[in-house]
Amino acid sequence: METLRDILDAAARGVFPPADGGTTVVPQAGHRDAGVLSFTAHSVVFTDEDPAWVHATLRGLDCDALAATMNPRFLTALQDRTGRRSETIDVMLVADPLPGEPPLPLKEIEDANHPRIAYARRRRDDIRAWTADGGVLVTGRGVGGRLEVSVEVDEAVRQRGLGRALVTAARHLTAEPLWAQVSPGNARSLRAFQAAGYHPVGAEAVLLAPGRVTGPPR
Structure with missing residues (x-):
């Protein structure tokens, strides 16, 4: 199974997830960090929550599917689900x-x-x-x-x-x-x-x- 670090190492080499409009869900690398990485036409959600919940929540949003993982409604839902908070969306x-x-x-x-x-x-x-x-x-x-x-x-x-x-x-x-x-x-x-x-x-x-x-x- 591909890990968060695998995805980051590949991106550093210029190899990105497929630009297919999809969302990949992978486990957190540790307790400290959860969140979302948004690449061109593909997102990665790294969380220990149920992937089925992630995909169902994204489908329920009334917004551009390519931007759904960075939509404030999804980020708020993810924060509420995990008891976490976020500061800002950063350029990576x-x-x-x-x-x-x-x-x-x-x-x-x-x-x-x-x-x-x-x-x-x-x-x-x-x-x-x-x-x-x-x-x-x-x-x-x-x-x-x-x-x-x-x-x-x-x-x-x-x-x-x-x-x-x-x-x-x-x-x-x-x-x-x-x-x-x-x-x-x-x-x-x-x-x-x-x-x-x-x-x-x-x-x-x-x-x-x-x-x-x-x-x-x-």
Whole structure:
């Protein structure tokens, strides 16, 4: 049986579910994360709920079938069913690793009090963090065990290319595809990731387990 990680690894290679208007339901990779991945004309719902309930709920929606899994009514029904909540629908981006050293000096840290690091520890495993002059870079294992990246840039040095440099640097720190989730309204961040070679592969809505605390926007 295909797993959530199988689907993500294939997408990182540019191999996507069939664009047939269908919905695939797979089990969660762990308790922390459930939700929806939306690719071109195909969705993946990762949940431990009954797949028959998922498909029946989608059929009952009065909306475009291709957009049903991201329809607010379905996401609300899924939240009610699971007792979870969601924050936003994000653009899902991925980039391959790069050889060589990062393009800017980085210092690895373990400052759990930094807001970006504290946020990451609530959402990911195996957290690593680095600082640069005016910014923080964090990686960790998130949805399906994939490696995810987030950055924070100080207000005083924004719009100078540091965000792009940091997410580029992250590609030099790994030997596997690197994922990012960005709110569609955060155009500045989207531009930085795309300029650094990350390409959009779909959208996602992650449902958080009860007790998970929100953090800074990605």
